Amino acid sequence: MRIVVTERAETSADSDPSLANEAETRRAADSSERAYNTIRKLLVEFKLKPGERINEVQLSRSLGVSRTPIREALNRLASEGFVSLTPNRGFFVRSLSTEGLLDLYEFRSIIECAAFKLMCERADDSEIDRLRSYWEAIVDAYPNQPPDIILAEDEGFHLLIAELSGNPELVGQLTSINARIRFIRRIQIEHPSHDRTQITSHSAIVDAAVRRDVENGMKLLREHIEMTVSATQQALKDALLKVFAPDNGADLKRRRRTRDA
Amino acid sequence: MRIVVTERAETSADSDPSLANEAETRRAADSSERAYNTIRKLLVEFKLKPGERINEVQLSRSLGVSRTPIREALNRLASEGFVSLTPNRGFFVRSLSTEGLLDLYEFRSIIECAAFKLMCERADDSEIDRLRSYWEAIVDAYPNQPPDIILAEDEGFHLLIAELSGNPELVGQLTSINARIRFIRRIQIEHPSHDRTQITSHSAIVDAAVRRDVENGMKLLREHIEMTVSATQQALKDALLKVFAPDNGADLKRRRRTRDA
DNA sequence: GAACGCAATAGTGTCGACACTTTCTTGACG
DNA sequence: CGTCAAGAAAGTGTCGACACTATTGCGTTC
Numbered sequence: 069m070r071i072v073v074t075e076r077a078e079t080s081a082d083s084d085p086s087l088a089n090e091a092e093t094r095r096a097a098d099s100s101e102r103a104y105n106t107i108r109k110l111l112v113e114f115k116l117k118p119g120e121r122i123n124e125v126q127l128s129r130s131l132g133v134s135r136t137p138i139r140e141a142l143n144r145l146a147s148e149g150f151v152s153l154t155p156n157r158g159f160f161v162r163s164l165s166t167e168g169l170l171d172l173y174e175f176r177s178i179i180e181c182a183a184f185k186l187m188c189e190r191a192d193d194s195e196i197d198r199l200r201s202y203w204e205a206i207v208d209a210y211p212n213q214p215p216d217i218i219l220a221e222d223e224g225f226h227l228l229i230a231e232l233s234g235n236p237e238l239v240g241q242l243t244s245i246n247a248r249i250r251f252i253r254r255i256q257i258e259h260p261s262h263d264r265t266q267i268t269s270h271s272a273i274v275d276a277a278v279r280r281d282v283e284n285g286m287k288l289l290r291e292h293i294e295m296t297v298s299a300t301q302q303a304l305k306d307a308l309l310k311v312f313a314p315d316n317g318a319d320l321k322r323r324r325r326t327r328d329a
Numbered sequence: 330m331r332i333v334v335t336e337r338a339e340t341s342a343d344s345d346p347s348l349a350n351e352a353e354t355r356r357a358a359d360s361s362e363r364a365y366n367t368i369r370k371l372l373v374e375f376k377l378k379p380g381e382r383i384n385e386v387q388l389s390r391s392l393g394v395s396r397t398p399i400r401e402a403l404n405r406l407a408s409e410g411f412v413s414l415t416p417n418r419g420f421f422v423r424s425l426s427t428e429g430l431l432d433l434y435e436f437r438s439i440i441e442c443a444a445f446k447l448m449c450e451r452a453d454d455s456e457i458d459r460l461r462s463y464w465e466a467i468v469d470a471y472p473n474q475p476p477d478i479i480l481a482e483d484e485g486f487h488l489l490i491a492e493l494s495g496n497p498e499l500v501g502q503l504t505s506i507n508a509r510i511r512f513i514r515r516i517q518i519e520h521p522s523h524d525r526t527q528i529t530s531h532s533a534i535v536d537a538a539v540r541r542d543v544e545n546g547m548k549l550l551r552e553h554i555e556m557t558v559s560a561t562q563q564a565l566k567d568a569l570l571k572v573f574a575p576d577n578g579a580d581l582k583r584r585r586r587t588r589d590a
Numbered sequence: 591g592a593a594c595g596c597a598a599t600a601g602t603g604t605c606g607a608c609a610c611t612t613t614c615t616t617g618a619c620g
Numbered sequence: 621c622g623t624c625a626a627g628a629a630a631g632t633g634t635c636g637a638c639a640c641t642a643t644t645g646c647g648t649t650c
Binding site for chain 4: 358359360361394395396397398401417418
Binding site for chain 2: 600601602603610611
């Protein structure tokens, strides 16, 4: 596995008894939180490969913390679907196969369409205008932004719709979905197949929202999302090929679905 | 707080009843899992009251395990929205206000309608027939069953629709929603306002599925769910009144929404 | 008597250790 | 040669302890 963490250039925090420097020796009070973020990044960037067993001891050494915060982070990641837990055997990286990706995008489409509908029904004009102005403020520069910005602004757009739906559950769900597919989306944006004219659909969605045209808006959203799916699938395949470089993709078949009841 | 865990005499679909008893003989290897189930039950039954701070030491003593599995369970419950975590102050019971309940039911409605639609589009006739036979096998005895059975069979019905949608994400989401509202639903079923003629809508939904009538089926589902919401709201109010017996309900106002980004 | 420290208490966050389980290694046996 | 078993090694699950932080209670000062 051989993971080198560069999150903070603070390697070898352990085994330094000579340094009694107070500020440096202070034990961090948020190891779990940082472990969570770091591990999630490792997962989402395929540093930890799909299907692989996660070695807690190795991970804890890499992050320079004990196993306790590692396990707390892994438990959270387990309920969020990033990893699965088999009793007495430990945590495994849940493979996000192309199949699973389709399911996830379909779920996303469901959430977003519902959010749009609710927004149209509930948001007052000033709120709809927030959506319009949010998009207008970034639309011009949008196609020329670096991938990370594009991604963040796109997520912000869709998340704002969810917020304007007035249902916090939808916001939470969309946030969680975003986290799970962020890396894939980033790859897709950087992929040569990426078509930046999709911004026009955002504008069209805003128009539909202003007109409170539920049917049309949902149709646009559905198409907007579906449009990215096939391109994203190709991007995912490329990414997986890179990850499992020489091997065949046999490991991918071992799809686990151990979401507990 | 003073919690005494009497795991017995409940639904107890789980296996092992006594948690503290086993500590004397041998160390349990699944304390986290059982702590998770137990704490979730405490939450869902309002033994741990909304807004209350969760004392890990007390809890661990009650369950007869150390704080480690308690914290692992709480971390999972945090990602699932049952509790929230404030750094250095600990875990708090997230209050499920009537408002939050509405949001949750709305979310459920969205998931179920989408699942029904997908099922109609994808499931073959034999699968639809599984739904039909599932319901036919239980429909006669249904109104006279004890509440727990009614609840389980109802959940099973809706869950089967989600499964037949072919999207595991929807199954997982519905499972999670069910867990969060189970106790409320149980109260509602036992509440005098409960109307058992709602089984007719299940039959109607099956009919719509057999005819692949998406529009009508979704309409039925939406109504079916909405019908229970108002009744459930009343049941929830009664339950909360009982929980916060002498106090005013001021604690309920402190609604936390600390779902991490 | 009220506001302000300031110590004492209670509670969380993390650690290292150890018991138990799974997995790997090795060597005997067919 | 392959199979199996026993022991060794690796790894997980849980514990008790301790460092650090928040809270409470108490005495002091104005």
